Amino acid sequence: MNKAEKSQIIVLIACFACVFLSAALIWNYYKKPADENEALIVTIKYPEYENAVITPVSTMECAIDNEFLHELQQISSSSDGNTDEHSYNYQYDTVPDRIYIKAPDIYVFEQGKSKSSMTPCSVGSIAYYDDAPWFSITAVTIDKLYTGVFDITISIKAFKDIVPVMTTLKIGDVVLDEVRSAPEKETVFENDSYISETFQFRYNRGALSDISDLVNEATFCTEDVFHRISGAQITAECNIPSVKVIIEDSELSSK
Structure with missing residues (x-):
């Protein structure tokens, strides 16, 4: 590393x-x-x-x-x-x-790829941890800032008290890191239980006017976690x- x-x-x-x-x-x-x-x-x-x-x-x-x-x-x-x-x-x-x-x-x-997850970036997709449901993707939105630059926001609902720490979005050969300072960023705990979270990624590759098809084929990836x-x-x-x-x-x- x-x-x-x-x-x-x-x-x-x-x-x-x-x-x-x-x-x-x-x-x-x-x-x-x-x-x-x-x-x-x-x-x-x-x-x-x-x-x-x-x-x-x-x-x-x-x-x-x-x-x-x-x-x-x-x-x-x-x-x-x-x-x-x-x-x-x-x-x-x-x-x-x-x-x-x-x-x-x-x-x-917990650090390392042994517990990593790769989930299709579409509403309803479910990620698994140790072969059990971990979270589901509840929303995927694309905001066009200007030609070639888009903000992609992903919301999840958790089934387990396992909090993703390192997340990326893979679009084809492009790997985007999360924009953790984004105003849309939100992590929700209730009674110390992990409930939901919102992640944002910025795509700025090429002079594209629409990336909906690319996002539909994208993969939401998690690696390091906090496990309760x-x-x-x-x-x-x-x-x-x-x-x-x-x-x-x-x-x-x-x-």
């Missing part, structure tokens, strides 16, 4: 993280408590993924009983890229003796030393 490709992947990963950060900031605004000083902070790490690029989901279950009938209200969440620590803040009335948590799901970056997984092992500690943290369904102990 050359330096240009590495730089592009880093930029794409940063864009993905920004989507999660934006969602978290909005969520935090509406969940902000009256007094943030009464916050119980649980900091977690994922030892088995310390060398991987991961993005935990923005919520973590935390309760004062092991049946999770009395959950604490989450205030916010944040991540520290330098220490690989992820913190979740909760509001409480009385300091509990112990709390119970469940490891949040994480999106793990559950049940990862974690370590955890609380900002209040007297509070014992018990991790449900984990073989690793809390600090």
Whole structure:
């Protein structure tokens, strides 16, 4: 892999993280408590993924009983890229003796062509991941800017929590990279689940007045992805030393 490709992947990963950060900031605004000083902070790490690029989901279950009938209200969440620590803040009335948590799901970056997908660029086409439906193409539009220059916009609806990171559009022998700064770019998450996304590509090859036939024969290609997984092992500690943290369904102990 050359330096240009590495730089592009880093930029794409940063864009993905920004989507999660934006969602978290909005969520935090509406969940902000009256007094943030009464916050119980649980900091977690994922030892088995310390060398991987991961993005935990923005919520973590935390309760004062092991049946999770009395959950604490989450205030916010944040991540520290330098220490690989992820913190979740909760509001409480009385300091509990112990709390119970469940490891949040994480999106793990997967690179390589072993999971790549090539999907016909037409409405209704379905992409597959591990032989199961991944997403369907719901719309394909072509906007002519001027002779020989067109914007091609592709919208998809996801069936799995697998987020494409590196996407291209292959038209004949021409391979177009996604224009990630396009105003039409939109990535939708609901409750940390990947719902839909819009991609845009710019075609500027030759003095053509129409490329509809070319696009009908084009292929929408994906390569690198963020794949959501559950049940990862974690370590955890609380900002209040007297509070014992018990991790449900984990073989690793809390600090």
